[in-house]
Amino acid sequence: MLPDQPFLRIPGPTPIPPSVQRAVNQPMIGHRDQETKDLLHTIKPKLKPVFGTEQDVLILAGSGTAGLETAVVNAVHPGDEVLVIVTGAFGSRFVQICQAYQIETHRFDVEWGEAVKPEAIEAYLKQHPEIKAVFATFCETSTGVLNPVKELARVVHQQTDALFIVDGVSCVGGVAVEMDDWDIDILITGSQKAMMLPAGLTFLAVSERAWEVVETNDRPSFYFDLTKYRKQLESGATPFTPALSLLFGLKQVLELFEEEGLETVFARHKLMKNMTRTAFQALDIPLLTCDEAASPTVTAIKPEDFDPEALRRVLKRDFDMTIAGGQQHLKGRIFRIGHMGYCSPADMLQTISMIEYALHKIGQPVELGCGTRAAQKTMLSGGS
Known part of the structure; x- marks a missing residue:
């Protein structure tokens, strides 16, 4: 050894490509200067194919769990009922986040090591039409299960008006996902897995349907307010100090994706x-x-x-x-x-x-x- x-x-x-490591080590630039605006304008269109969306992908400094909490805070009104599909430890994390905000949470447990069956969720939603959001884990990291989120999205939208929110932290960038075509409302991932970066960034894409809910949500939030991130990204900025080193690395990752x-x-x-x-x-x-x-x-x-x-x-x-x-x-x-x-x-x-x-x-x-x-x-x- x-x-x-x-x-x-x-x-x-996960391991980081040498070219990404070199990019991360670049000297700092002013986070409100034109160089950062140019960096974000370069990154913005290149992220969309990774998510399979025409929506802008929002970038927050924080872990994947920060992205999960951001989705809960923005997409669930006070008093709403939600369903969380739990196929392992990270499905349970969505439950814990919802409960921390005193959200009435329905929990649908699946045996660890098995994928959820869409027909089981269909039957559950028929009995609970009041549910306003359904949370699922795409890849359940604790078990190695890939859940059928395409089919789950179809069932959710056929049975309810609920939003369908997906934790894609341990697979986006490594598996095909078509957020728009599959009708996923919020898709989240983190930087340190298939995205080949150090930990410290979380990414969220939001559907038009979900934006209507987010814009009318009166739950108080400051750092996790997605409307701030959307507004600032339009002008090539972030509402708060970005993780600049990771943005340098992200640009290189997206170029590697394009090359391969x-x-x-x-x-x-x-x-x-x-x-x-x-x-x-x-x-x-x-x-x-x-x-x-x-x-x-x-x-x-x-x-x-x-x-x-x-x-x-x-x-x-x-x-x-x-x-x-x-x-x-x-x-x-x-x-x-x-x-x-x-x-x-x-x-x-x-x-x-x-x-x-x-x-x-x-x-x-x-x-x-x-x-x-x-x-x-x-x-x-x-x-x-």
């Missing part, structure tokens, strides 16, 4: 998902989610005959590799591998090989190279 050679394979923060092509970016993430899954299937180690519900950005593995924490310790000690553990009731029962952002199929071959080594070190009777070989075959077949 060499110094300064960490291997980060968690579902965020978004469809190629999404195909790369899908390939890495399939390589990871076929590797563990070959090693006969169970996956938490089924193939149909699996996210292209993070894979959760649930072993039956060894301690995931022992595996993580060996990887850290012998390679300085970090993979994620489980959260809440899955703590100590699963491990998770992030494969998003600045990550390639070559990285996954290396990761799987290291994991095979670590499995051998903790006494698992695995055939060394078995998982790597399966991943190689998946890569050679084009990901199928």
